[in-house]
Each structure stands twice: as C-alpha cells, then as structure tokens.
Amino acid sequence: MTKICQHPFKTIQIQNTGEVYCCCCYWTDFYSFGNIFDSSFEEIWNGQKAQDFRRQFIDNNFSFCKTDVCDPAFEDITPTLTVPFPKRIEFSYDRHCNVRCIFCRTQSDNQEELHNRLKEKRIEDNFDSIFTPVIQHAELVELNSAGELFASKHSIDIVKKIIKINPNIQFRIISNGILFSKKNTQALDLENRLNSAIISIHSASKNTYDKLVKNGNFNAVIDNVRYLANLKNLGKLQTLQLNFVVTALNYKDMKNFVKFAKDINAKAFFINYHRQIDSDSLQSLLDISLPSHPKYNELVEILSDPIFNDDEHCVVNDYLKNLKPSNPSLFQRLKHLFKK
Numbered sequence: 001m002t003k004i005c006q007h008p009f010k011t012i013q014i015q016n017t018g019e020v021y022c023c024c025c026y027w028t029d030f031y032s033f034g035n036i037f038d039s040s041f042e043e044i045w046n047g048q049k050a051q052d053f054r055r056q057f058i059d060n061n062f063s064f065c066k067t068d069v070c071d072p073a074f075e076d077i078t079p080t081l082t083v084p085f086p087k088r089i090e091f092s093y094d095r096h097c098n099v100r101c102i103f104c105r106t107q108s109d110n111q112e113e114l115h116n117r118l119k120e121k122r123i124e125d126n127f128d129s130i131f132t133p134v135i136q137h138a139e140l141v142e143l144n145s146a147g148e149l150f151a152s153k154h155s156i157d158i159v160k161k162i163i164k165i166n167p168n169i170q171f172r173i174i175s176n177g178i179l180f181s182k183k184n185t186q187a188l189d190l191e192n193r194l195n196s197a198i199i200s201i202h203s204a205s206k207n208t209y210d211k212l213v214k215n216g217n218f219n220a221v222i223d224n225v226r227y228l229a230n231l232k233n234l235g236k237l238q239t240l241q242l243n244f245v246v247t248a249l250n251y252k253d254m255k256n257f258v259k260f261a262k263d264i265n266a267k268a269f270f271i272n273y274h275r276q277i278d279s280d281s282l283q284s285l286l287d288i289s290l291p292s293h294p295k296y297n298e299l300v301e302i303l304s305d306p307i308f309n310d311d312e313h314c315v316v317n318d319y320l321k322n323l324k325p326s327n328p329s330l331f332q333r334l335k336h337l338f339k340k
C-alpha cells in the first residue's frame with residue numbers, strides 16, 4: 001500500500017446541479033462522476049468516469065487533479081477502479097449564508113441566487129430517496145462547503161436527519177464560525193460527533209476582517225474558535241483548521257494569523273484566491289498572487305518567513321508556496337529593506 005489521496009476512493013461531493021465530484025470541483029476542473037438526477041448512485045460511483053479518474057492513481061499520471069491548489073487527504077490505500085460505498089459525503093449545494101465575503105459572493109450574485117435556490121430545492125425534495133442508503137454506509141459527513149451550515153434551516157435539518165439515519169456518523173464542519181457556538185453545537189447534538197472544524201477567518205484583526213466579511217462578527221468568531229480549541233484540548237475534536245484566503249486586503253495579517261493558530265493549538269491554512277467566473281475590477285485588485293499585482297513581491301517576501309515552515313500549525317498550499325519573485329533584483333532590494 002502507498003500513501004495516496006483517498007478522495008476518489010472514499011468521498012463524494014454533491015453540488016446543487018446534482019453533479020457528483022470526489023472533492024472540490026475547482027480542484028479537478030469540474031470533473032464529474034455523474035449526475036444524481038440522470039443515473040442511480042451505484043451507476044455513478046463505479047461508472048466509467050469514476051473509474052477513469054481512479055486510474056490516475058494506478059498509472060501515477062494526474063491529468064485531472066490540480067495538485068498545486070487542492071487539499072488531498074492522504075492515506076495508505078491500494079487504488080482500485082471500483083470501490084464499495086463512499087465513506088465520506090460532502091454536501092456542497094446549499095448556498096445560504098449569513099454574510100457576504102467579498103471574494104466569495106460577487107455583485108451579480110442576486111440573479112444567480114434565484115437559480116441556485118431552484119436547484120437546491122430539487123435536491124431538498126429528493127434528499128431522502130437519494131441519500132438515505134449512502135448515509136447509512138458513511139463514516140463522515142462534511143457540511144457545508146457551499147454556504148453557511150448554521151445560517152441555513154435546510155442544512156440544520158439535514159444534520160438532524162443524518163444523525164437519525166446514522167447515529168455513529170462523524171462530522172467535518174466548514175463554517176465562517178459566527179454561529180458555531182457552544183449553544184448551537186450542543187443544540188444540534190454535534191459536540192460528541194465532531195471530527196473536524198474548519199473555520200474561515202482570513203484575518204488576525206477585526207479591522208482586516210471587516211474589510212473582507214460584510215455583516216460578519218469577528219469577536220463572535222474568535223470566541224467560538226476558542227470554544228472549539230477547548231474541545232480539541234479535551235480530545236473531542238481531531239482537527240481545528242483556520243482558513244485564510246490570501247488577498248491584497250489581508251496578506252499583512254498572515255504571520256499574526258499563524259501565531260494565533262499556534263496559541264490555540266490549531267492549524268492555519270493559507271489558500272490562494274480563486275477568481276470567480278464573472279471577473280471584475282475588484283477581483284483584479286484582490287488577486288495579489290498575480291505577478292502583475294503591485295503588492296505581489298511583498299506577498300512573496302512575507303511567504304519566505306520561516307514562520308510558515310511550522311508544519312504543525314501552518315499549511316500553505318502549493319500554489320502560494322511556489323510563487324517566485326516577479327523581478328528578482330527588486331525582490332532582493334525589498335528583502336534588504338525588510339532586514340533593516
């Protein structure tokens with residue numbers, strides 16, 4: 001057996017279109033295994049497209065995986081073309097949210113939200129018949145990488161339903177943290193079922209946070225993260241990850257963010273900003289990982305700090321790790337200035 005990414009062998013991710021992926025659709029350029037409204041779940045999970053995807057792991061030739069931006073889950077497994085029911089389900093179709101992060105929800109979203117709502121409704125209406133057998137076999141459910149679990153009545157209802165179907169299930173929750181409080185966690189009976197909590201904060205100060213997260217609540221997030229850190233210290237939570245999407249508005253907080261993660265025994269996770277499809281001028285301004293951005297070299301300089309080598313408390317995705325100075329001589333001058 002070798003350590004390989006377990007997602008294609010164990011994970012399904014459901015999008016609001018009904019498409020089934022094995023991890024984040026951006027990491028595989030929307031390589032779908034099939035659609036739950038066109039085929040049965042069994043046909044999708046071991047169908048031709050799924051098998052072609054898994055073959056990459058046998059041939060060691062990764063043409064479908066964007067390994068520089070993805071977050072693989074490595075495990076010792078022997079790759080096979082067909083596999084039993086997935087162990088991990090990621091529900092990623094409910095876009096309800098209580099805030100608007102400027103890099104996630106763009107101006108033109110209102111119209112799109114209406115379309116999304118109709119698509120979500122179709123999944124909601126068919127949820128039991130499609131997912132009950134899959135949930136019965138699963139060990140871990142992830143919610144909600146499309147919106148905010150704690151702000152959505154539908155996602156909250158799903159959590160209750162899942163626990164009823166499979167009381168031994170564990171949860172991996174990705175959240176903006178505002179409503180991820182002790183009270184809400186206990187009300188959902190999640191405290192003893194939490195495997196991982198991934199909280200997206202993107203800043204080490206209220207000032208920076210407020211520029212990025214509209215209608216957010218930085219103090220509530222920090223209180224809730226401290227509650228989760230306590231659960232981790234008590235051995236009730238395996239992973240506490242703090243997400244940080246790197247943009248031109250928050251890159252100066254990166255080092256303090258690692259210090260905060262270290263203080264509470266969590267892991268800071270730095271992700272490059274992905275442009276949305278309807279690119280506009282705000283996006284060009286935010287996208288500091290483009291060599292043409294005026295602050296690009298400052299970001300590269302910051303990333304060269306040894307604080308980012310602390311593997312226990314920090315992960316920088318390969319895309320960011322591999323950024324090179326756009327003009328090396330300028331970079332050396334900057335480095336020199338920073339050292340003074």
Ligand SMILES: C[S@@+](CC[C@H](N)C(=O)[O-])C[C@H]1O[C@@H](n2cnc3c(N)ncnc32)[C@H](O)[C@@H]1O
Nearest residue numbers: 103104145146147148174175176200243273274
């Ligand atoms: C869409 S959110 C949904 C879960 C939850 N609401 C949250 O914020 O964590 C899932 C993850 O995608 C990240 N994200 C959103 N927009 C992004 C973008 N344009 N580029 C990179 N990551 C993004 C968020 O920061 C978060 O970590």
Ligand code: SF4
Nearest residue numbers: 005023027065070072
């Ligand atoms: S290697 Fe990356 S892109 Fe490929 S399946 Fe794993 S997480 Fe997804």
Ligand code: SF4
Nearest residue numbers: 097100101104147176
């Ligand atoms: S909280 Fe999550 S889903 Fe909501 S706007 Fe921010 S990144 Fe997007």
